[in-house]
Amino acid sequence: MSRRGSEGPALRLSAVEEDILTLLVGRELYGLAIIEASTSAVGGTRGLRLGSLYTALYKMEKKGLVRSWWGSETPEERGHARRRYYTATGLGAEALTATQLRRHQLAQWQPA
């Protein structure tokens, strides 16, 4: 049985999830760094919103799209609070590839 057949609905990504996964594939970033990366990558016009970020990360971790861990450093500028780093899992990378492929197929479609 194909994996997409059994987990199809879970692999459909929202726009925020797609943005986050795009940033997290092959990278390890914490919350503030994700916000800054998303803002600077698109020229500061419309990055990820802070309110959406943490809720999205929490749900994505529940779905197995990302994994997270506490950093060991406790910088003074953070009031000695730890950073929580995130990276995309294999399932997350696969879901992102499937979504991008789907977009590509839609863009390539020609009327008969």
Place this chain on the structure above:
Amino acid sequence: MLDHRPLVELAQGLGLVWLALGLRLGLVGLAQGVWRQGFVLSLLLLALTLLGVGLLTRPAPGPPAPRPHRDGLGLLVFPASLREEWGGDLAEACWRWRQQGYTRWAIRLWTLGWLLQCVETRVRCALYEAVWAHRWKKP
């Protein structure tokens, strides 16, 4: 054991309908001066009988059913890990803004904006879960 709960609920439902009918007919009769005392009283008596039967034969409540596990976050209660994470990010952002020379009131305004964003997202998610995920049932 025969489950007579549907009959009890039917009796209670009919009793309520009869009660409402009796009260309305009684009020209409009083307003129009056509007071049919016997008819209205018999309706009310039937209604009270049905309600009484329903109440007396209602089965004792069983143990409370376990609450369904909710996968999402609470409305305003963030997990402790998320609070620490968000608080740390906010402290670092404030520190950077101070380094960039922003005034204290501007930083407070930004912080308030961030907090409102978080609350707004949580309210939106809770509404979505309540209205869409829990209330919307397929027929």
